[in-house]
Amino acid sequence: MPIQQFNVRSVRNLADVSFTPSPQINIIHGVNGSGKSSLLEAVHLLGLCRSFRTNKLNHLIRAGDTSCTVFAELDAMGSGMAQPLGVERSLEGDNRMRYAGNDIDLTTLAELLPIQVINSETFQILEGSPAIRRQFIDWGVFHSDPTFIRLWRAFRRVLKQRNSLLKYGKIDHRIRAVWDREFVSYAEQLNTLRESYIELLKPEFDEILSTLLDGMKVDLSFSAGWDKKRTLDQVLEEGFERDARQGYTSAGPQRADLRLKVDGHTASERLSRGQKKVVVSALKLAQGVLFYKLNSRSCIYLIDDLPSELDQHHCRLFCNYLEKAASQCFITCVDHTSLSDYWSPETELSFLKLHEGALSTQQ
Ligand SMILES: Nc1ncnc2c1ncn2[C@@H]1O[C@H](COP(=O)(O)OP(=O)(O)O)[C@@H](O)[C@H]1O
Ligand SMILES: [Mg+2]
The missing domain is CATH 1.20.1050.90 (RecF/RecN/SMC, N-terminal domain)
Structure with missing residues (x-):
């Protein structure tokens, strides 16, 4: 169960978003521009200290802010003992990565949180x-x-x-x-x-x-x-x-x-x-x-707009494999109903609706 608590501050349009993800499948939905890809970007930032969309910090950091942070309670080795992990990047170019109370380097960070991205670029x-x-x-x-x-x-x-x-x-x-x-x-x-x-x-x-x-x-x-x-x-x-x-x-x-x-x-x-x-x-x-x-232990999958990448038949088969890989997945889509039926009843599913950069309580 890798990421147990997640907090994002000032990543693109996400001013301050906190949630407890499912250890398995997290489906993030909302209209275009609501912040879905930004949320995946925030998880990527947590694992690799960089975005998968841009190298420019002024794009990654929310307009008007000078730094962005992502923070999680992470059970990296699946031992049942979660430790705090935080990554901060500032417009001036300062990077800060801390795990379990210690500063860490990029290699350690990447080892802690193995991330797989699937988006149109992949x-x-x-x-x-x-x-x-x-x-x-x-x-x-x-x-x-x-x-x-x-x-x-x-x-x-x-x-x-x-x-x-x-x-x-x-x-x-x-x-x-x-x-x-x-x-x-x-x-x-x-x-x-x-x-x-x-x-x-x-x-x-x-x-x-x-x-x-x-x-x-x-x-x-x-x-x-x-x-x-x-x-x-x-x-x-x-x-x-x-x-x-x-x-x-x-x-x-x-x-x-x-x-x-x-x-x-x-x-x-x-x-x-x-x-x-x-x-x-x-x-x-x-x-x-x-x-x-x-x-x-399993890696984390960030999958941006799955239904637009695969047809229904392949999407279903793909989801079966994701379940088998026992990974924690963050999957975005516009309409969550398109992804609701692909999972076995034992799978822990969590739906998160984003609206204008904030989590909406209405699902
Ligand atoms: N640096 C930034 N500061 C504030 N808002 C931003 C920044 N970069 C992008 N945005 C806005 O964030 C919103 C969410 O983008 P995105 O996560 O790509 O949406 P989605 O994937 O839900 O379609 C967009 O409206 C975009 O214009
Ligand atoms: Mg998007």
């Missing part, structure tokens, strides 16, 4: 750039392996160094050899973690998709970012002239990708818009199910 996983798919993979790796974040930071540092050497032009081959050795070492470790994660994710995805996509097969595979028939040493060596001309490293984990194919064709070119949404939903659900299996 569908970029299929159509968008590889960076979006790497982000998807790395969410999973971050939450399944505690060594990932250190490794990822070390790799980024070496990559940056190597790229600046390449831009600089003349490189002593001994210096290059030192950087390349480090680059290869971090790259291979990072790659192993990503590969292992996708190996675990694949069966979950296949199973969910076989129900959601009426038997249509989508083949999920991982691409490391370099030609795996050769060692990364060789690839770097052979690509050096080109890298030096371009001023950046063209092979390595910074080019990793997730491939989705239907009958050997790229899924984004083969599937209908609706089918793509189903595939992306299956990817997100698979991550939640796997997270639960690996960590014995």
Whole structure:
């Protein structure tokens, strides 16, 4: 039961909103502009200290206010012992994150509250750039392996160094050899973690998709970012002239990708818009199910305007899986009746109606 008490102050049009969420399904409804997406944004702020819609603080913080805060009683590990978690951001750029009476950093925050977002942007996983798919993979790796974040930071540092050497032009081959050795070492470790994660994710995805996509097969595979028939040493060596001309490293984990194919064709070119949404939903659900299996606790789903993303049939199937993933979900919609019938009688359902940035008692 992760978030037990929730308070939002000065996030967009939400001046001061408090409620006790259901440990399972929370359906947030209200007319357009009532603050539904803002409420999801506030939960996201609590888990990641940032919005999923904007990087601009003056948009996130309520007009006329100088800071916004989100606060919750959080039972992060499902131990039955809730602790206070608070995040504050000010227009001046100060961030404050506190858990159980102590200041915490971003990594600790992200570990405490694993968040999955599904909104119209999420569908970029299929159509968008590889960076979006790497982000998807790395969410999973971050939450399944505690060594990932250190490794990822070390790799980024070496990559940056190597790229600046390449831009600089003349490189002593001994210096290059030192950087390349480090680059290869971090790259291979990072790659192993990503590969292992996708190996675990694949069966979950296949199973969910076989129900959601009426038997249509989508083949999920991982691409490391370099030609795996050769060692990364060789690839770097052979690509050096080109890298030096371009001023950046063209092979390595910074080019990793997730491939989705239907009958050997790229899924984004083969599937209908609706089918793509189903595939992306299956990817997100698979991550939640796997997270639960690996960590014995569940992640939080923020799902913006579910009925507009999936048709009734798929919406129902999707909701069945959300229940199975045992996650705490915050789902928005305009008309709550569209989502009322999809749940089993045991599921704890909570309806929250928003009206002009405040909770309405009339449901
Ligand atoms: N920084 C802000 N300060 C005050 N109001 C804002 C701010 N940013 C957006 N809004 C307003 O908040 C309202 C709620 O937006 P939103 O949460 O997207 O609504 P919904 O998802 O319910 O359609 C909108 O009317 C929007 O104009
Ligand atoms: Mg909205």
